[in-house]
Amino acid sequence: MTQEKNPAFVRFQGIEKRYGKVVAVKKMDLEIPEGALVTLLGPSGCGKTTLLRMLAGLETPTGGDIFIKGKRINDTPIHKRNLGMIFQNYALFPHKSIFDNVAFGLKYRAVPKSEIKDKVEKALETVRLPGVGNRNPSQLSGGQQQRIALARAIVIEPDVLLMDEPLSALDENLREDMRREIDNLQAELGVTTIFVTHDQREALSMSDKVVVMKDGLVQQEGTPEEVYNNSANHFVADFLGHSNFLSAVVEEKHNDVLKVRLDDKSSCLVSPVGNFEKGDKAEIVIRAQKMKLGYQDEHSPEEDMNFFHGTIVDRSYMGGEVSYFVELPGKQVLHVINFVKRSPYRRGDDVYVKVDPFHCRLLQS
Template sequence: MNAQIPRDRTQVGTSPPAVSQFADGTPDAVRLDGVAKAFGSFVAVRDVNLSLRKGSLTSLLGPSGCGKTTLLRLIAGLETASRGEIAINGRSVGNVAIHKRNIGLVFQNYALFPHKTVAENIGFGLKYRGVAKAEMAAKIKRALDVVRLPGMEERYPNQLSGGQQQRIALARAVVFEPDVLLLDEPLSALDANLRDNMRVEIKLIQKALGLTTILVTHDQQEALAMSDEIVVMNQGVVQQIGDPKSVYRFPRNRFVAGFLGQANICGCEVLESAADTSGQWRVRLDNGTELWAVPGGETRQMPVRAGDRADVVIRGSDMKLSVSEPRDAALPGNRLAGSIVDSSYLGDDTQYVVDVGGTNFKLSQRTSREDGAGAGDLLRPGTRVFITVARDACAILGVS
């Protein structure tokens, strides 16, 4: 018997029921309406509503235990929802077995048969679909061409590199032309350089085939680089849905801001609004520092009043560091003074921790050859520095 899960519409990120098509008339490829899953008394997924555009790549992003893998398994048919409806291409699949859902799956560990050749691995699903041998051979060859591994039919998995094995797993998942491709942490077993290359490869293959794809990942950079849309999850609840830029630049809440990218989050009191129509508000951080900020959140529109308690979020990449105090007071932007606490040379970037009024801010500066930037050129702890950050790069969240 399915577990009974109480509905909780007060949860952050609970969205209205998904619709059957988008505003431009494009039908959805995958739709989830009020989907929930419980394992005994533990609720892994709560009231998820999603509508995914055909041909898009959507990332389910969040920390371990947030429910993203459970949601993927529900779509695949590896788990049964405790409540709600899942539809693929307009057809409800709640009672449809996994092998009848026409879904391609790529797992974290590739799941290749070690005793079978590449051709036998790729053709495994075709064999059980009753595809004739000649047609199967043609499809396998075409799939290998797609993943740029032609002529590999007779090799065995132990004769392939990790990246090649991942491509074979991808070829096996797309060879029968699935309606939806599901990727469960497909790059986590690869080293950093190969992972970066495979991000590009998977994205190019997905776009070339026009496959509706859902990617499960805990890697923020992976989600930002690959996705048309990101679904941020925490504790089984969808926190925010949007394209990478909107989710990164305009996080809905403190969790999204802190999880996606480098963010400095400070408690504050709202003091007053600007006299002009800019929508800016002067706030006082808990350490006494005052600056100007704008309402943030997914819609960038929220009621803000003088005296409110709130959080201010500032991305480290928006903070510009200088050892010289800015002289032109007419230039817009917030100006903060502090001292270096720590510095890390990361090649293309240098990361600093700066103490401003007793609060540590993390920020990144692009390393340039002209600066002679190297490990020996890092600003030392105790160096007095100045930070400039645009007013509209400071977002007010969580007003109370």
């Protein structure tokens, strides 16, 4: 068997999965560090489940290799991979007791009866449902059933915990509670975890590392802050929410700031992501939350800041924040999100939008 030096805990190397003409995962390289909670984030059909199923041994790769702790596992059968799995619809056995559901993986591994009892009880305590062993799944709520699925996955002390959209069947409040619980439990157990979701908030809030995928390929991987603040391309910036895009041409290069010209001929200072030359066409991305509104007649110019002037064409109150759409003279509309406290503005008001060049990131278009 192939043995690696200095292995990542889980490593996909040139992994590929084809279904006839459909390439679900395209020669992907990915490393999962030991003890980390890594999320695979991407739109429907980008290959998240397929990648997880290949790691679990439920699908055979059509190319590439998978390593766990440096050992190639392509040919290792499912039950010898020592992985805990949780899926969207809990998949508990409806006619078995909770005890038997949680004990399933242990019985399968021929663990002695006395040990099974202790381990199941401990797992139920860990998911904060002690004493429900005699009930059936139908006697528990959705959130409780998902915790049982979690207990069943961790009771075998897996090398890797795999979770495929485990919270999507739960309502929003419960989701948030469960998100926190999974996050805490993972940190407590220190088990290497791969969590699949297409919900960006879920991914950003709980991960050590986020892997953004599209069409079977990794678009960017990094900490939640890195992928959010330094999105590598248009897709990532857009998928992670509330981004404004403006097309621009590079006018002047300074050290770490560029001056670019916008379609309406105004200029703007930006922070480049990568190398640009004078005359290059590019795209500025600005997060809606990074811009501040002010009344035009109170505008006092500040050096090194970008200002856009426009009119509020739409406003919606979102609880803690207000979402504005500001139309610029060139008809481009900017989406701005500001805290309620500093938001007296109404539809029709003439405003300026202020943004630091640091938050205007120039991407290759």
